[in-house]
Amino acid sequence: MISPSFRFSQRNLPLFRLTLCRYFPTFSRRGPSRRRDPEAELYDIENMPVYEFDAMTKPGFDIFLAQQEVRNYLRKTKYELPQLSKLAEEFVPPSPTSILCFKNSYYIGESSPIQKKVVLTIELHSIKALLTQKQLHKFVLLCGPRFNGKEFKFSCDKFPHANQNKKYLSDLVDKLLEEAKNDDDKFEDIPMDTRHMEKREY
Template identity: 95%
Template sequence: MISLSSRFSQRNLLLFRLTLCRHFPGFSRRGPSRRRDPVAELYDIENMPVYEFDAMTKPGFDIFLAQQEVRNYLRKTKYELPQLSKFAEEFIPPSPTSILCFKNSYYIGESSPIQNKVVLTIELHSIKALLTQKQLHKFVLLCGPRFNGIEFKFSCDKFPHTNQNKKYLSDLVDKLLEEAKVKDDKFEDIPMDTRHIEKRLKKKKLRGLKFPVEWYRPPAKDTKVKT
C-alpha cells in the first residue's frame, strides 16, 4: 500500500487534511496532532449511543419521586415520632379571658403563601362580657360584614410571617374595642346591617333543598323497543 506522503508533496498533503477536516469534523478531533477532551467526547453527537427507548419517562419519574417522598415520611414516622413522646405536654384549655382564637394552615413538605394567612375568630358571648349593650352595638357596626351573627371573623395575610399577621389582628381588635368605648358617639340611631347574614342563611337553606316528589316522572309501563 502506497502512503500519502510518497504520492503527494507536503503542501498537497496539508490541503488534503484541511479538506477532510472541512467535510468530516470528527477527523480533526481524532487526529494525532490534537489532544482529546473527555467532556467533548462524552457529549459529542457522533459518539452518542443509539436511543433504545428504554429510559424512564417524565410521568414515571414523577411517580418515583412521589414514592420516595412517602418513604421518607414513613421512616420519620417509625424512627423519629416515637422520640417526641418525651416532649408531650398536658392539654390546658384556654381560660375565659382568652377570647382570641387564631387559625392558620401549614402544608408539610411544601411552601405556600396560604401558610402566612391567619384567621382570627371571636365568639359573640366573649365580647358581651367586655362591653355594654350600647358599646356592643357600636362594635358590631364597626366590624360590619365581619360579624356573621354568631362570631366575629378577621383575616390577614399582608405580612410575610405568621406572627406579624397575628400581631396585626390583635392590635386591630384592641383598636376596635377602644373605639367602641368612646363616649362621643354611640351610633344608637344607626341600625345594624344584617343583609350579609340573611344572604348567608338563605344560601344555607338552599343547600338543604330536596328534589320535589311531585316532579318525579312515573315509571313507563312499556320500556321495550318495538321492532
C-alpha cells in the first residue's frame, strides 16, 4: 500500500515535475547539412585513374619553371628595355677644373664598414694645370707619402657616412691648394722626399 505522503495529487504534481524530471531541448545542435561537392568526388582517391607514369616529373617541372623565367626576361628585353632609351642622357666629360676622382665600395644585401671609406685620387698633370712649379713643389711636400710620383691619393673613413668622408677630403684638398699658393713660405730649401716611392718600386 502506498503511503499517503507519496500519493500523486493535483497539489504535489508540479513539485514532482520540478524535482525529478529533467528538461531536454527539442532543437538540434548540429549545423545544417552540407552537400558534397560533385567536383570533389573526381579527386577522391577511390575515383582517381591508375597512374601510368605519363605525368611530368619533378626535374621536368623544374626545367619548365626555368624556361618560363627565361621567357619572362626575354619579354622585358623586347618590350621594356627599348623604353629606357627615352631616359638616356648624353655623356658630358668633366671640365678641366674637375680634377677630383672619388672611389668607394658598395656591398649589395649586407652592410660593411668598408662602405663608408672614400678614396680620392688626383692626377699629377691636373695639379700642374693649377699651380706653378714652385707651388707644385710645396704642394708635393705638404702631401708627403700621399704622392707616389704619378698621382696624389687620399683616403678617409673617420666619419660614419661616405658623403661626410667625401666632403672632408674635398675640403682637405682645397686647404692644401690654398696653402700651396701662399707665398709667405715657399719651402724652396726643403728637398722632396722620394724614399716611399723607391720602396714601392721594389
